[in-house]
Amino acid sequence: MDIEKRISLLEKIAQDEKVALETLKEKIRQGTVVVPLNKKRKINHPCAIGEGMRVKVNVNLGSSWEADGIEEELKKLSVSIKYGADTVMDLSTGKNLKEIRKAILEQSPVPVGTVPIYEVAVKAMEEKGNFSSITPRDILQTIEEQAREGVDFFTIHCGLNRKTLEVFSRQKRVMDMVSRGGAILLNWMLAKNKENPLYEYFDKILEIAKEYEVTLSLGDSLRPGSVLDATDRAQIEELILLGELTQRAHSKGVQVIIEGPGHMALDQIETNVLAEKKICQGAPFYVLGPLVTDIALGYDHIAGAIGAAYAAYCGADFLCYVTPAEHLRLPTVEDVKEGLIAFKIAAHAGDLARGNKHAYIRDEQVSRARKKRNWEEQFELSFDPEKARAYYFRDRQKIKDVCSMCSKFCSIKLVDKCRKFLIK
Amino acid sequence: MDIEKRISLLEKIAQDEKVALETLKEKIRQGTVVVPLNKKRKINHPCAIGEGMRVKVNVNLGSSWEADGIEEELKKLSVSIKYGADTVMDLSTGKNLKEIRKAILEQSPVPVGTVPIYEVAVKAMEEKGNFSSITPRDILQTIEEQAREGVDFFTIHCGLNRKTLEVFSRQKRVMDMVSRGGAILLNWMLAKNKENPLYEYFDKILEIAKEYEVTLSLGDSLRPGSVLDATDRAQIEELILLGELTQRAHSKGVQVIIEGPGHMALDQIETNVLAEKKICQGAPFYVLGPLVTDIALGYDHIAGAIGAAYAAYCGADFLCYVTPAEHLRLPTVEDVKEGLIAFKIAAHAGDLARGNKHAYIRDEQVSRARKKRNWEEQFELSFDPEKARAYYFRDRQKIKDVCSMCSKFCSIKLVDKCRKFLIK
Numbered sequence: 150m151d152i153e154k155r156i157s158l159l160e161k162i163a164q165d166e167k168v169a170l171e172t173l174k175e176k177i178r179q180g181t182v183v184v185p186l187n188k189k190r191k192i193n194h195p196c197a198i199g200e201g202m203r204v205k206v207n208v209n210l211g212s213s214w215e216a217d218g219i220e221e222e223l224k225k226l227s228v229s230i231k232y233g234a235d236t237v238m239d240l241s242t243g244k245n246l247k248e249i250r251k252a253i254l255e256q257s258p259v260p261v262g263t264v265p266i267y268e269v270a271v272k273a274m275e276e277k278g279n280f281s282s283i284t285p286r287d288i289l290q291t292i293e294e295q296a297r298e299g300v301d302f303f304t305i306h307c308g309l310n311r312k313t314l315e316v317f318s319r320q321k322r323v324m325d326m327v328s329r330g331g332a333i334l335l336n337w338m339l340a341k342n343k344e345n346p347l348y349e350y351f352d353k354i355l356e357i358a359k360e361y362e363v364t365l366s367l368g369d370s371l372r373p374g375s376v377l378d379a380t381d382r383a384q385i386e387e388l389i390l391l392g393e394l395t396q397r398a399h400s401k402g403v404q405v406i407i408e409g410p411g412h413m414a415l416d417q418i419e420t421n422v423l424a425e426k427k428i429c430q431g432a433p434f435y436v437l438g439p440l441v442t443d444i445a446l447g448y449d450h451i452a453g454a455i456g457a458a459y460a461a462y463c464g465a466d467f468l469c470y471v472t473p474a475e476h477l478r479l480p481t482v483e484d485v486k487e488g489l490i491a492f493k494i495a496a497h498a499g500d501l502a503r504g505n506k507h508a509y510i511r512d513e514q515v516s517r518a519r520k521k522r523n524w525e526e527q528f529e530l531s532f533d534p535e536k537a538r539a540y541y542f543r544d545r546q547k548i549k550d551v552c553s554m555c556s557k558f559c560s561i562k563l564v565d566k567c568r569k570f571l572i573k
Numbered sequence: 574m575d576i577e578k579r580i581s582l583l584e585k586i587a588q589d590e591k592v593a594l595e596t597l598k599e600k601i602r603q604g605t606v607v608v609p610l611n612k613k614r615k616i617n618h619p620c621a622i623g624e625g626m627r628v629k630v631n632v633n634l635g636s637s638w639e640a641d642g643i644e645e646e647l648k649k650l651s652v653s654i655k656y657g658a659d660t661v662m663d664l665s666t667g668k669n670l671k672e673i674r675k676a677i678l679e680q681s682p683v684p685v686g687t688v689p690i691y692e693v694a695v696k697a698m699e700e701k702g703n704f705s706s707i708t709p710r711d712i713l714q715t716i717e718e719q720a721r722e723g724v725d726f727f728t729i730h731c732g733l734n735r736k737t738l739e740v741f742s743r744q745k746r747v748m749d750m751v752s753r754g755g756a757i758l759l760n761w762m763l764a765k766n767k768e769n770p771l772y773e774y775f776d777k778i779l780e781i782a783k784e785y786e787v788t789l790s791l792g793d794s795l796r797p798g799s800v801l802d803a804t805d806r807a808q809i810e811e812l813i814l815l816g817e818l819t820q821r822a823h824s825k826g827v828q829v830i831i832e833g834p835g836h837m838a839l840d841q842i843e844t845n846v847l848a849e850k851k852i853c854q855g856a857p858f859y860v861l862g863p864l865v866t867d868i869a870l871g872y873d874h875i876a877g878a879i880g881a882a883y884a885a886y887c888g889a890d891f892l893c894y895v896t897p898a899e900h901l902r903l904p905t906v907e908d909v910k911e912g913l914i915a916f917k918i919a920a921h922a923g924d925l926a927r928g929n930k931h932a933y934i935r936d937e938q939v940s941r942a943r944k945k946r947n948w949e950e951q952f953e954l955s956f957d958p959e960k961a962r963a964y965y966f967r968d969r970q971k972i973k974d975v976c977s978m979c980s981k982f983c984s985i986k987l988v989d990k991c992r993k994f995l996i997k
Binding site: 213214215216242267270271274317318323324325326327328329331332333335336339374375376377414415416441442443444445446447448450451452454455456458459462473474475476477478479480481490491494495497498499501502503504509511512513515516517519520527528530531532533536537540541543544545546547548552553554555556557558560561563564566567570571 | 637638639640666691694695698741742747748749750751752753755756757759760763798799800801838839840865866867868869870871872874875876878879880882883886897898899900901902903904905914915918919921922923925926927928933935936937939940941943944951952954955956957960961964965967968969970971972976977978979980981982984985987988990991994995
C-alpha cells in the first residue's frame, strides 16, 4: 500500500492497536503487517493484520448453488459486524454471486475478501457445464473486474503448480485435496495439461493488486483435510512455493497474507506457525481453524476455536472462523453468530497469551464487576450480552445478588465477609 | 487400591486403554495413574486416570439452594452417560442433597465424586444459620458416611492452611478466592481462629480413604478466578502443600489426584502442568477448564475447552467440564450436554496431540466416510449424531451426495474425478 497517502488511516489504526505509528509503518514496509484495503474503498473499520497487532477474525459469507438468497447473506453480514468480525469474505458460488458481492461491498464497514476463481468457475459451469472452457484471460479479467469493484483482498491459489502437484500425487492422503479453489484448478490443469494460470501469470496478478492496492492472500490448495494428512510433504512443498511467491510480491510492493490449515492436531500447530513465518518472510499467517480433530461434526466451531486460539498464541495473526455447520451445510445466520463468537474468544485468548497488556483490560473489568456481583456490567462487557442476561434471568433469583448455581454458598460473597483479613 | 484384589477390573481397563496390564499396575503403584472406585461399588464403567491413559472428562451435577429438583439431576446424569462422561461429581448444595447423592450412586455406571464439606456446610447453615457451629468431628463423620455410601472420590480442600492463607492474604488478587469449599473453610478458620480441619486431620481422612479405597482429589482453594490472578504466589504455595500431602497419601497407599485452575491465559498452562507433575510426584492433574479468558459469559464451555485441550496436550489427565451456564446459573440438562461435548472434543484433541495412536482411528474413520460422502456413517461416528443429521438435512439436498455448502463445487467430488492422476 502507499503508506504516505494513507497516513491518516494508519494513524487511526496505530491508535486503535496502541502501537506507535512508526512501528506500524515499519512493519507494513517489511511485510509482517498488512492493511487490506482497496484504494477505491472508504470504510469505517479498516484493520491491520500481523506481528504485534491484535489477532483478527474473518467471517466467510456467501451463497451456494443450493442456497442463493441475497437477503440471508446480508443478514449474516449484519450479524458478523454486530459480533465483531474484523473482515468478511464473500465466498458465493450461487448464480447471483455478482449482486451479492456488490451488496456486501456496499454495506460492509470492514474489509471484504473474495476468491475470484469461484466466479470464473461458476460462470464456466453455467455456460458450458465444465471448467475446461476457462482461459487464463478469463481469470485475469475477473480478478481485474473484482479489483475495480473494490474488493480488499483476494485468495489466489497460486501454490498449486506442476511441481507441488507432483509431490501431492505421491502423497497418498486420506482426504486428498479439500480446497474448493484447488480442486477447480486441479481439474483444469489435468484437463488442459497446462500450468496453473494463477501461478503462471502471477506477475500479471501482482500488477493488478499493485494498481488497486489489493492484498493477496496466498491460498493453500494442499491444506490437510484430515488430521492424518497434516504437515505432510505436499503441504510443506506448497508452503515453500508460497514463500517464493511472497518474496516476488513483496518486491513489487504488494501486501501478502499466507493461508494455512485446515485439519491439524494440536501438537503440530506450533511447528506450522514457525515454518510459515520462517519460510514466508514473516508474512501474516491466516489459519482456517485449524480443526484439532475430524470428528466434531456439528461442533466444528469448538474444534476450530481450540486450534485457532493455540495457533494465535504461537503467532498466527488472522483466524478464519468455522461454524457449527462446517462439513454439513451452508451456515445459517445463527451458525454465523455461533462460529464468530467462538473465534472472537479464540482471538482474545491468543491476545492474552501473546502478552498483549491491553487485552487484559476487559478481563479485569469483567472480573471486577463479577467480584462486586454487578451483573449488568458483566453482561455488557461480554461477547453476547443478550445471551448472558437471558441465561442469568432464566432462573428466579431468590437471593438478588448471586446466581442460581452457588446461591447462598456464593464463594465471592462468602469471601467478602473476610475482607478485613484479606486487606490486613 | 488393592491391586491384586481388583485384578479382573484392571485387566478390563488395560484392554480398554490398550496398555499392558503390568504397565497399568506399575503406574498405579507409582501413583501416576488412579482408578477411582470405592471398594463397595460395582459399576460397569470404571476408568483409569493419569499418565499414558486416555484423557478423561468429569461432569459436575447437583442441586443448589435455588434449584433442588432430584428428577432434573437424574436427567443430567443420564445425558452425561449418553454423551460419554467418564466420571460425575455430585456437587449438590440443596436441602435434599443426601437423596440426590443416593440416587446418583445407584444409577451412575461411572465413578461418582463429591465434596463432603458441602454437606457439612449445608447442614450447619440449615440448623444454625452459619458455619461456625461446624466441628472437625462433623467433617470426619460426614466423610466417613459418604465413604460408606460408596462415593468413589472426594474433593478435600486440604491445601488451605495457616501458612498458605498468610501468603494469600498478602497477594491482593482481583478475585480473591473463588473456590466454594475454600470460602466455607476460610470463614470457619477466621471465625474460630483455628487450623483447617481437612489439613489438621489429614491422617484421619487418609485412614477413611484407605479403608474404603476412596481416591482423594486434593482441592485447590486458591485457584485463580481471573486470568489476572493466575500462577501467583498464593496458587503455587498451595500447590507445594498439596505436593507434600500427596507424598503422605502415597505413603499410606491412598490414591491421589491434584485439582488445578481455574482461570488462566494459554501461555501459563504448560508451566502449570509441569509444575503440578514435578511438585506432586506425577499425580494425575485434574483441571477445571482452565478458562482462557474471563469474558466469555454464556460461552465458557468454549473458553474452557480451549484451555482444557491445551492442558491435556501438556499433560493434564482429567478435565472437569464447564458449561455455557458457568458464572450465570445452575446448568440445565441442555447446558450439561453442551459443556460435556465441548470437553469430549478437548479430551480427544488432547489424546491426538499426545500421540495416542488409537485416538486417530476414529478420525480416520470419519475422514474415510467423508471422502466417500457417506453421510450416515459420519453422523454415527460423531459426538452427537442427532445434531449432525439435523444440520445436514435442514437444507433440501438438490444433489444427493454433497452438502449445501459447496454443492456442485464439492472439492471432494471434484478431486475424485482426478483419481487416475492421484494413484499413478
